[in-house]
Amino acid sequence: MRYVKWGFWLVVIGFAAVFLHYNLPRHDIVRIVGTEVRRIDFGENSIFWAAPDVGTANATSRDVRFINTVRPNGKTLVFRNEDTGWGWPPYFKLDSSDLQAQAESLISTSADPIWVSVTRYGWRSRWLTIFPNAVGLKVVPAPDTRIIPWANIVILTLLVIIVLTIRAMWRQFRQRSIDPLFEEAGEAWDDAEEGAKGWFDRFIGRK
Incomplete structure (x- = not known):
């Protein structure tokens, strides 16, 4: 019975850890290399995408904004840029259009880099085709800036x-x-x- 009890609590703690890891904000220091808008057809991975922009209609297919970046080590990292609205997670993000314009203004080259701290939540998985959602951008002085x-x-x-x-x-x-x-x-x-x-x-x- 003791093993059942410990097994139950390990499962509960595991679910809580995964939930927090996905929903809590994190920071990535990157260099923005471009932005784009892609038409996405949602399938089994639809739970990993936010709702449409506030004021627009729900649909199984819609345009999604993306921010393409490069880490200091040269590896790429792509963010989606979607409103969270008044739903979950409670970031109350209503300014994805403004954030996209800000990202475009911060595009830089490797010769003259502008390092940006991207506040985001979520995961990047090529297998599941999911992307972290950017909720804020902030210019930092160096790629090793501690956040x-x-x-x-x-x-x-x-x-x-x-x-x-x-x-x-x-x-x-x-x-x-x-x-x-x-x-x-x-x-x-x-x-x-x-x-x-x-x-x-x-x-x-x-x-």
Whole structure:
């Protein structure tokens, strides 16, 4: 039973870690090399794409903005640029058009690079054909600029506080309400067992 319990909690923690890894903001320092708009037909991977721009109609096929970048090590990284609107994840991003214009203004070459910190969420997977969603751009002085993830620190701290608070409340509730019920049930079972034993002894003629 102990292994089942630990297995259950490992699965819960695993799901929570994957959920947070996908939805929490991260920062990539890159050089923007171009932007484009592509027509995307959504299929099984549609859950990894945001909703259409606020004010437009829902569709299974639509134009999606992309920002093409290169990392300091020379590897490419492509971001999608979609509104999140008022849905999930709660970035309340309503300015994908403005962000695309900002990205175009920051296009640079390797000879004269402009390094940009892209705030994004999501994953890049060629196998699933999914892209991280850019939610903000900020020019940085160098490719090795250190970005402190203050938002993640605050969010994770609040989550730890909430989990510890719920755990403490559950322990108090269990000690005050559930444990006494089990103790009463155990005592009632012992009394019933003793009564049944006494009845059986009388039935077979024991004294």
